[in-house]
Amino acid sequence: MDASTFPPHFLEQLNAEPGYDKATFIDAHQNGGSITSIRLNPFKPAGIKTDKQVPWCAEGHYLDIRPSFTFDPLFHAGAYYVQEASSMFIDHILKSIRPKKEDAIKVLDLCAAPGGKSTLLNSALNSTDLLVANEIIKTRVPILTDNLSRWGTANTIATNNDPRDFTGLKGFFDVVLVDAPCSGSGMFRKDPAAMNEWSEGNVNLCHQRQERILADIYPAIKEDGYLIYSTCSYSHQENEDILDWLCAEYDMESIRIPIYKEWGIVETESPLQKAWGYRFYPGQVMGEGLFAACLRKRESTGGASNYKNNAQQKLAAAELDIVRSYVNEPDNFYYFKVVDDWLAINREHQASLNLLHKHLYIKKSGVRMGKLAGRDLIPDHELALSLLINKDAVLTTSLNTNQAIQYLRRDNIDITINEKGWSLMEYEGFALGWAKLLPNRINNYYPKEIRIMAQQSS
Structure with a gap:
């Protein structure tokens, strides 16, 4: 050049x-x-x-x-x-x-x-x-x-x-x-x-x-x-x-x-x-x-007024208890629902969330926890990667490098399992996402839209 x-x-x-x-x-x-x-x-x-x-x-x-x-x-x-x-x-x-x-x-x-x-x-x-x-x-x-x-x-x-x-x-x-x-x-x-x-x-x-x-x-x-x-x-x-x-x-x-x-x-x-x-x-x-x-900025151009979102759903206490069990220090968060999805954001930001909801088109708020099916949470990918997850409340499965790449591709994972249920898939102690452990297979729930598509060079 x-x-x-x-x-x-x-x-x-x-x-x-x-x-x-x-x-x-x-x-x-x-x-x-x-x-x-x-x-x-x-x-x-x-x-x-x-x-x-x-x-x-x-x-x-x-x-x-x-x-x-x-x-x-x-x-x-x-x-x-x-x-x-x-x-x-x-x-x-x-x-x-x-x-x-x-x-x-x-x-x-x-x-x-x-x-x-x-x-x-x-x-x-x-x-x-x-x-x-x-x-x-x-x-x-x-x-x-x-x-x-x-x-x-x-x-x-x-x-x-x-x-x-x-x-x-x-x-x-x-x-x-x-x-x-x-x-x-x-x-x-x-x-x-x-x-x-x-x-x-x-x-x-x-x-x-x-x-x-x-x-x-x-x-x-x-x-x-x-x-x-x-x-x-x-x-x-x-x-x-x-x-x-x-x-x-x-x-x-x-x-x-x-x-x-x-x-x-x-x-x-x-x-x-x-x-x-x-x-x-x-x-x-x-x-x-x-x-x-x-x-x-040296001048005032007015202030935004508070806004209470009266359309927010009332949360059933029993359901809220289930969701809170997945969270470290659950009292620090405000919980709400968008359709069937449970979400959590730091408690201090509830009023701001309400005001922003009035004026803006919101695509993500805090951490999406997942959906409830009976007394079980179907966990969301955001929860897996979040800092608020209570790992004592979930199964964890440790993966080596090859297994982690298989998981991130949404391929079958070459691993022996002895437990069943939703498991946090981890690499070196860091969460990658969720899988459902079944008696004879693993259902890989890594989001397909962000899975690894490229081929690894030898």
Whole structure:
């Protein structure tokens, strides 16, 4: 890859961007190769050994060799997430603006799929904090909910809404992350095909779309709340110009985030409002292209009123007792039903759930426990992967690597069993899902829509 490989006028425009070094940039795209990084799940410590830590994220790590994640059962168990290192800077921003964690906060990831930044945010939150992960595009919601379920926490709600649908939630969120749809130039090294989609016209269209998204979501940020804005673009129009627009249009206050020189991140100031931004260039950082910034909202745009959902079903005490028996510290959770499915969410979030239900199209709330059949629970896959499951209440079956791969394929499992009933299938102590143990066979209940389809190379 040389200068002629890039889209016309792209490098010319990049020459004017802060911190850009043409020789380093081109060399990184020619000779840098792909960088593999993962982020460990702090709620599911698996003792995974890695090669080097990502400097701006404690759970982020680089790998010298990219393994086959598809055939690692710990990946499917949610012990880690494969994530580009630069994007993990959002963790550093959140921790910088929230040095104390005593007061519970509500966080929105507005453009959330596939879920990398949602699980990143979730890792930095307490159970008393609430994360709402929204995806605008309906077809991308399943991968978001799958990744949230793997992460295991119950303090998450996934929604499928346009940003304008949040206008009824005035002043609801303490922190909003807008990882905005962009022209994607920061992904050129990772995905060279993205070069074919880049144009100056597309940059301008993205800029207009970003302004529309931010204008729609602005009322939902509380007074003194924070907006974290990011793109995977180098274009000034999508980055510093957006910061100038936010500060001029809404009088937002720019927040300077502490960084270390050795990280290689370029700190910038927007030309008109002098708002702080942070640029990541391949070759200067171990990661791909990113822009990120943080601003504080200075004004109040109203508050969301409480809402009691009178349509919620009354729960039979006997049924509730059965469901609660599957939960560690069951008094910490609020239980409810959606049709025949039982769900649980941290008790502190009942009122928020009711209000969000009024305004948004909810696709996932807390943890789906399963359905009751008589006095038995038919357990859901979400329950298996969750942190709230009481393992003393269920059978467990330990699998070796080959057996775990058979299970994840929904194949027959080559194992001898001496028990019967619903069993949690585990690998190295981490749950993968459910199976029904019968006298002469095992019924594999791993969800078919996420089963391993690829063939393992020899």
